[in-house]
Amino acid sequence: MKNTQQIYGIRAVIEAIKSNEPIDKVFIQKGLKGDLSKDMETLIRKNGISASYVPIEKLNRLTKNNHQGVVANISPVAFLTVEELVENVLDQNKTPLFLLLDQLSDVRNFGAIIRTAECTGVDGIIIQKKGAAPVTADTIKTSAGAAFRVPIAKVDHIKDAVFYLQASNIQVVAATEKTENTIYDVSFKEPCAIIMGSEDVGISPSILKAADHMAKLPLLGEIGSLNVSVACGVFLYEVVRQRQELLK
Structure with missing residues (x-):
């Protein structure tokens, strides 16, 4: 490594x-x-x-x-621009799935998310140049090497990526508790990108406004939130479940 x-x-x-x-x-x-x-x-x-x-x-x-x-x-990995990432995926004639991380700061959470992203067929991860968790040796280790397999793009601001994805006919879904819609109310069968927020404050208000849809996880216990890497895994496997239904 x-x-x-x-x-x-x-x-x-x-x-x-x-x-x-x-x-x-x-x-x-x-x-x-x-x-x-x-x-x-x-x-x-x-x-x-x-x-x-x-x-x-x-x-x-x-x-x-x-x-x-x-x-x-x-960094031990090279980064793409968002334009390079999206164009490369669209050229493959598949239903794209992207992940945007808004100010995620913990390198181990980042590594765990990359690992789950690789396992669920995510085509690329987009992070912000400033304020985002770096790709360190700990990130690589926690990702079980998946950081070398999932393309990562950097942008000046996550909102720039949101607008670029929307212009490319990719719907953007924000993972947030500030909505009545759960992940089971949203269709992930079309080209889509999921935004996950930071560990402490979640997704920035301006980015929430720019998203096409908002969705939350139903929480049945007393604790009001999940670890961001766990929540991300639930969202990504809902995408897998919905898209596998199309193959039946």
Whole structure:
């Protein structure tokens, strides 16, 4: 299994960005100064790369090497654009199934979702460039290697992906408790994409408004929600159940 790679040093990070390496996150020392660091930060912003400003102690824990105030994590998998992902799937003449993750932040939840996505025939997963859980060695391990098999696309904002999918005649279904409709009231037999929200706040209100349908899971106990990876699995297997009915 290929682990997440780390690079350090301002020039190394600049060259990695210019070479289109799949950088998940950059850690920058608070108060870092100099023209070269400004050039690096401009590149980071221009390319929509997630960055955090941290104390030097954090960088020292990340690497024992001379980091010059910056450490970057390179993902073990390559990412597509949403256009590449959708066009590749539509060219296959199948009924597409996509998964959108709105600000999911836990790498193990992410890995578990990727694993279930592979098992249920999901054609691709779409995440946001900033704020989303990175693809780390833990993600790969939790996914049981499925992260190498399910294409992943990154977008500036999940709403951009929603609009692009809708323009491609793919209905978008939001998994949320803020509706009276359950997953059994929604048809997943057509081309569709399911949005799952973050662990703490769910799907952003603006994205909920943009979705074609909203659906919830019926909860019969006292606890008001399921773990997001478990909920995602239930949604995806409802898609499998409905689509298998078409084959009978």
